[in-house]
Amino acid sequence: MGMNMQTKLRDFHQARWDEPIIFELSTPGERGMLLPPVEEEVAQKGAQGLAKIPASLRRSTPPALPEMGQMRVLKHYLRLSQENLGADLNVDVGQGTCTMKYSPKVNEVLAANPALSELHPGQDESTLQGLLEMLFKTEHALKEISGMDRFSLQAGGGSHAIYAIVSIIRAWVDATGQSDTKDEIITTIFSHPSNAAAPVIKGFKVITIYPDAEGRPDFEALKAAVNERTAALLITNPEDIGIYNPRIKEFTDLIHSVGGICSYDQANLNGIMGITRAKEAGFDLCFFNLHKTFSAPHGCGGPGGGVIGVTSELAKFLPVPLVEFDPSKERYYLNYDLPESIGKVKDFYGVVPVILKAYAWIMSLGQEGLTEAARVAVLNNNYMFRKIMKIPGAGAPYAEGEHRVEQVRYSWQKLKEETGIGSAEVQNRMFDYGVHYWMSHEPFIVPEPFTVEPTESYSKQELDEFLAIMEQIVKEAHEDPEMLRHAPHKSTIHHVDHDYLDDPKKWAMTWRAYKKKYTGYFEPRK
Amino acid sequence: MKLGVMVNPVAGMGGAVGLKGTDGAEVLAEARRRGAVPRSPERTVRALQKLLPLRESLTVFTCPGAMGEAELRECGFSPIVLDCGFPGESEAGSSREQTLRGVQRMREMGVDLLLFAGGDGTARDICEVAGESLLVLGIPSGVKIHSPVYATSPESAGELAANYLSGARIPEKTAEVRDIDEEGFRQGRVQTRLYGYLRIPFERRRVQGLKSGSPASDKVAQEAIGAAVAEGMEPGVCYVLGPGTTTRAVAEALGLRKTLLGVDLVRHGELLGVDLGAQELEALVQNSPVRLVLTPIGGQGYILGRGNQQIRPSLVRRCGSKGIMVLCAPEKLRALEGEPLRVDTGDLELDRELEGYIRVRTGYSQETIYPLRAL
Numbered sequence: 010m011g012m013n014m015q016t017k018l019r020d021f022h023q024a025r026w027d028e029p030i031i032f033e034l035s036t037p038g039e040r041g042m043l044l045p046p047v048e049e050e051v052a053q054k055g056a057q058g059l060a061k062i063p064a065s066l067r068r069s070t071p072p073a074l075p076e077m078g079q080m081r082v083l084k085h086y087l088r089l090s091q092e093n094l095g096a097d098l099n100v101d102v103g104q105g106t107c108t109m110k111y112s113p114k115v116n117e118v119l120a121a122n123p124a125l126s127e128l129h130p131g132q133d134e135s136t137l138q139g140l141l142e143m144l145f146k147t148e149h150a151l152k153e154i155s156g157m158d159r160f161s162l163q164a165g166g167g168s169h170a171i172y173a174i175v176s177i178i179r180a181w182v183d184a185t186g187q188s189d190t191k192d193e194i195i196t197t198i199f200s201h202p203s204n205a206a207a208p209v210i211k212g213f214k215v216i217t218i219y220p221d222a223e224g225r226p227d228f229e230a231l232k233a234a235v236n237e238r239t240a241a242l243l244i245t246n247p248e249d250i251g252i253y254n255p256r257i258k259e260f261t262d263l264i265h266s267v268g269g270i271c272s273y274d275q276a277n278l279n280g281i282m283g284i285t286r287a288k289e290a291g292f293d294l295c296f297f298n299l300h301k302t303f304s305a306p307h308g309c310g311g312p313g314g315g316v317i318g319v320t321s322e323l324a325k326f327l328p329v330p331l332v333e334f335d336p337s338k339e340r341y342y343l344n345y346d347l348p349e350s351i352g353k354v355k356d357f358y359g360v361v362p363v364i365l366k367a368y369a370w371i372m373s374l375g376q377e378g379l380t381e382a383a384r385v386a387v388l389n390n391n392y393m394f395r396k397i398m399k400i401p402g403a404g405a406p407y408a409e410g411e412h413r414v415e416q417v418r419y420s421w422q423k424l425k426e427e428t429g430i431g432s433a434e435v436q437n438r439m440f441d442y443g444v445h446y447w448m449s450h451e452p453f454i455v456p457e458p459f460t461v462e463p464t465e466s467y468s469k470q471e472l473d474e475f476l477a478i479m480e481q482i483v484k485e486a487h488e489d490p491e492m493l494r495h496a497p498h499k500s501t502i503h504h505v506d507h508d509y510l511d512d513p514k515k516w517a518m519t520w521r522a523y524k525k526k527y528t529g530y531f532e533p534r535k
Numbered sequence: 536m537k538l539g540v541m542v543n544p545v546a547g548m549g550g551a552v553g554l555k556g557t558d559g560a561e562v563l564a565e566a567r568r569r570g571a572v573p574r575s576p577e578r579t580v581r582a583l584q585k586l587l588p589l590r591e592s593l594t595v596f597t598c599p600g601a602m603g604e605a606e607l608r609e610c611g612f613s614p615i616v617l618d619c620g621f622p623g624e625s626e627a628g629s630s631r632e633q634t635l636r637g638v639q640r641m642r643e644m645g646v647d648l649l650l651f652a653g654g655d656g657t658a659r660d661i662c663e664v665a666g667e668s669l670l671v672l673g674i675p676s677g678v679k680i681h682s683p684v685y686a687t688s689p690e691s692a693g694e695l696a697a698n699y700l701s702g703a704r705i706p707e708k709t710a711e712v713r714d715i716d717e718e719g720f721r722q723g724r725v726q727t728r729l730y731g732y733l734r735i736p737f738e739r740r741r742v743q744g745l746k747s748g749s750p751a752s753d754k755v756a757q758e759a760i761g762a763a764v765a766e767g768m769e770p771g772v773c774y775v776l777g778p779g780t781t782t783r784a785v786a787e788a789l790g791l792r793k794t795l796l797g798v799d800l801v802r803h804g805e806l807l808g809v810d811l812g813a814q815e816l817e818a819l820v821q822n823s824p825v826r827l828v829l830t831p832i833g834g835q836g837y838i839l840g841r842g843n844q845q846i847r848p849s850l851v852r853r854c855g856s857k858g859i860m861v862l863c864a865p866e867k868l869r870a871l872e873g874e875p876l877r878v879d880t881g882d883l884e885l886d887r888e889l890e891g892y893i894r895v896r897t898g899y900s901q902e903t904i905y906p907l908r909a910l
Contacts, residue, residue, distance in 0.1 A: 198903075209900045216894075217903040219873070230904040233892035452869050506738070511752070512706050 017477035021443035022499040024091035031075045031085055032520045041079035073521070092501040094445050096306065100471045102393070103439070103446025105416040105460025106249050108277050108301035116304070116369045120362035130357040134343050141341035144332045144358060147368040154379070155275075155295050156288025157318030161327045162359040167276040168203035169354065170296035170315025171243070173328060174272050175207040176351040177294065177319065178241045180326040181270065184349060191240035191269070197226040199248035200274055202451050213240060224407025225254045231263060239267050245274040246290070247281075250406075250455065251390070251413030261291030270294070270323075276315070278302040279464060280387050280415030283380030287318065294319045303367035314363040325349045330358065385465035386415045389472065393417070393463050396476050402427060402483050406455050416462035418455050425457050430486035432457040434493045438485065440500035442478040536700045537594045539646035540583070540614065541637050541661075543653035544601040546677040547574035560630075575652040575676035578689040579606040582650065582674045585693025587611065589700055596644050598637040617644070631660055638664040648736070650696050652676045655714040658684050662712040662731040670707065670734050672696055681713040681834065684733045699736045708737040708753070709780055711833050729832050729842050731796060732780065756864035757781050759899040761788040764828060764862065765804075773825040774801045775816065775850075777843045781830035781862045798845045813845045820850070826858045827851070836871045838907070840879030848882035856888070861895045861905075868895065868903060875906040883909060 013019070047055070059067065095101075101109040119125070128140060148160040164170040175194070182191050194208040195216045205215045216234045221227040226244065242264045247253040254260070261271040273287040273295035279302045287295035299314030300307030307313050319327060329350045330343035343358070374382060394417050397403050402424025405417050425431040432448055436459070439445050450458045463472055485493055497503065509515045517523035524531040545563055548571040583606060586593070595614040597603030607614045617640040619633055638661050641649050648670050651661060654677010661671060673685035674692040686692035699705045712730045761784030768774060768789075776782045776799045786793035786801065793799050797810030800819055807819050827846060829838045838861055839846060851859070861876065876893065878886045886909035893907045 205901065209898075214900045214902065215898075217897070217901065219903065219905060227904075227906075230892050230906070234904045452865065454869050454873070456872065512704075514706075515704060 035075035105462035111466035164315035250418035389463035438496035440497035539649040581689035582693035
């Protein structure tokens with residue numbers, strides 16, 4: 010359906026299929042393709058090969074895969090795709106902090122090119138020169154963007170990168186003989202929660218700082234937290250609420266004054282890319298999510314890239330291998346010779362197709378283009394900010410009268426007080442207009458929150474469409490709040506009971522877990 | 536399944552006529568004089584309608600007249616009406632004593648869930664008799680709803696009760712019963728006080744307080760905090776455990792049984808005294824180093840001076856700010872909505888000395904630096 014240019018609202022209804030999950034569609038013996046029996050000789054050779062695998066490593070029963078014809082599989086996945094509201098389908102600016110931007114399709118073609126997709130990571134490096142060159146040049150670009158001296162491209166996502174960074178901090182503390190004296194890591198409540206989670210796994214105590222009245226990390230609280238036991242600071246800037254902390258250098262200086270080091274969570278660099286750098290802000294480590302700022306697509310825990318940068322002092326602790334260039338032989342090679350390395354955090358060299366997409370994006374924009382992307386992202390955010398603040402019932406806690414950077418954490422608290430309709434109801438109603446925003450605002454400090462991040466990718470027309478939907482819902486909240494309480498009305502499913510996600514007794518991440526918890530038994534295939 | 540239904544038919548009457556509560560006979564009379572009409576019967580009926588599909592499978596117990604019987608019959612239920620020692624012919628038959636008696640009878644009947652309509656005052660009365668022995672759920676009907684034992688709406692209460700009674704696996708949670716001093720509230724002062732705890736079935740979107748953590752996360756956080764404090768206890772030091780479920784977790788980690796609302800004393804992993812008064816407490820810690828183990832009151836953040844006045848300023852001075860250990864699950868800290876922790880020991884000079892930033896233990900290896908202010 011086209012958009013109504015008068016109201017900017019669409020006549021939308023999402024597909025709704027009563028589609029079982031694929032395991033429930035299975036019919037024993039059904040196949041997508043029937044292969045002719047193999048010749049006796051081939052069968053024997055195959056059996057000989059299998060016999061070489063130790064019995065303890067061989068399956069005793071076949072994998073419990075669903076069995077069905079190809080037509081049914083195709084229908085299944087097409088139907089599921091119609092029940093999605095993905096980035097390619099809707100104005101995806103409501104997933105603030107995630108940086109849902111345009112992921113050029115041409116880069117998908119590059120990543121799917123057999124020249125890359127048919128490489129095997131176990132090949133000899135002499136046959137991987139093109140790939141290694143790409144990894145080497147990506148690292149070079151990232152060093153320029155951050156000011157750091159070395160990068161590892163190995164981690165597969167943001168939390169993974171944080172874990173690797175904390176592992177490096179642990180290695181540094183131990184290598185410098187401070188294991189008994191430095192055991193505390195400081196972070197802020199509006200930094201990503203993984204910054205507070207990972208240090209515990211590496212044996213640190215985590216000290217969290219709340220924001221001051223303006224929403225910035227409370228410097229006085231930081232002063233109260235810092236002492237000789239402080240090993241490191243893990244911090245984001247701008248934090249998830251979109252407010253920039255101009256005193257960040259004072260924060261890093263304070264940590265350095267007690268002999269600690271500082272790590273910059275730049276999973277989302279989108280508002281400051283090409284404008285400020287981790288190095289000048291006094292950081293010793295940082296990381297970027299390639300699947301956010303650097304345009305590689307992401308979502309649903311799919312392939313990502315969390316690349317970590319460090320100063321030269323910390324480079325010896327990076328995961329192995331690093332990609333190096335030998336000018337005398339004019340060859341790229343993999344360097345495993347880092348005796349103090351934290352080891353590997355992922356197999357091989359990282360998620361190569363994701364790195365390739367990021368490399369292609371960086372090279373297609375160049376230095377000026379990257380900075381321009383950040384400027385447009387901020388401009389788009391300023392536009393949305395001004396417009397949303399004029400919607401009755403909307404607000405933006407903290408730093409009144411100030412601009413944000415690339416995203417804003419808003420609040421429907423006033424709307425809730427006036428109409429009883431809060432962020433959860435607005436969120437549910439948005440599906441009826443073919444868009445969404447999310448509410449996973451860990452921690453839940455801003456009341457009735459929503460976070461909008463327009464990035465540089467969306468046109469003014471698309472931003473206006475999103476705004477018109479919010480204005481319409483606020484109107485409905487005043488006129489027919491009961492209808493909103495029962496929304497969505499045009500979506501694939503109605504309300505999801507989140508309690509199933511909260512309770513270990515109820516959650517089931519796999520079919521096997523579901524069968525065990527809900528039917529009491531999982532029967533392996535014979 | 537056995538369902539108990541109790542209605543405080545006068546709950547909420549004060550609100551509509553600007554009285555900020557309906558506790559006490561005089562206020563109720565004034566509310567009537569101002570033209571207030573009962574609110575909770577209608578809200579109870581809205582909740583009960585959600586239970587109609589289960590009508591055949593439930594055994595329903597209730598109190599006479601407007602305290603439940605009338606609402607149930609209006610919806611088509613055939614309840615067993617308990618003898619609560621009063622006829623219940625009118626809403627007048629709903630004094631506090633009758634509520635207490637009604638809850639007692641529900642306990643005797645062994646109800647699986649007690650659904651009650653009222654406000655904070657009603658929750659207090661139920662808590663006084665039932666404590667954590669009964670699973671209960673409130674239909675919000677009162678003027679004051681500070682206690683997160685109430686569903687978000689009458690319909691939510693009915694739906695949640697129906698889910699629970701039809702055998703769905705609903706987690707349970709221990710929730711605070713809080714009330715404000717109505718007299719103070721009418722004069723513009725808001726001070727809530729912790730009266731105890733009730734056990735409720737919990738579904739995030741159906742129970743008051745969107746910021747609540749899941750029962751699993753709350754409990755895990757408390758257990759982790761309790762374990763860390765217990766492991767770090769030094770020999771010879773007296774630990775004064777203030778009221779609350781978080782401090783109770785410390786005692787549980789030591790295998791001890793703490794009073795929920797009292798101030799208890801632990802040394803060498805043993806209870807030296809429970810539910811101590813100020814003088815007893817001071818006498819017991821006289822010759823030992825001492826630490827205070829405290830948790831803030833939910834929603835207002837007092838760590839001293841509310842519900843633990845047994846800890847007198849002189850004892851606080853002895854401990855000093857370094858001797859005060861504050862424990863708080865992360866969700867509870869967030870629910871303060873940025874407001875500082877507070878002290879009101881009765882000694883303003885001491886309160887001022889304690890002001891500043893304090894370390895709050897929020898997990899096994901987690902702390903938060905949080906501001907602490909005098910009243």
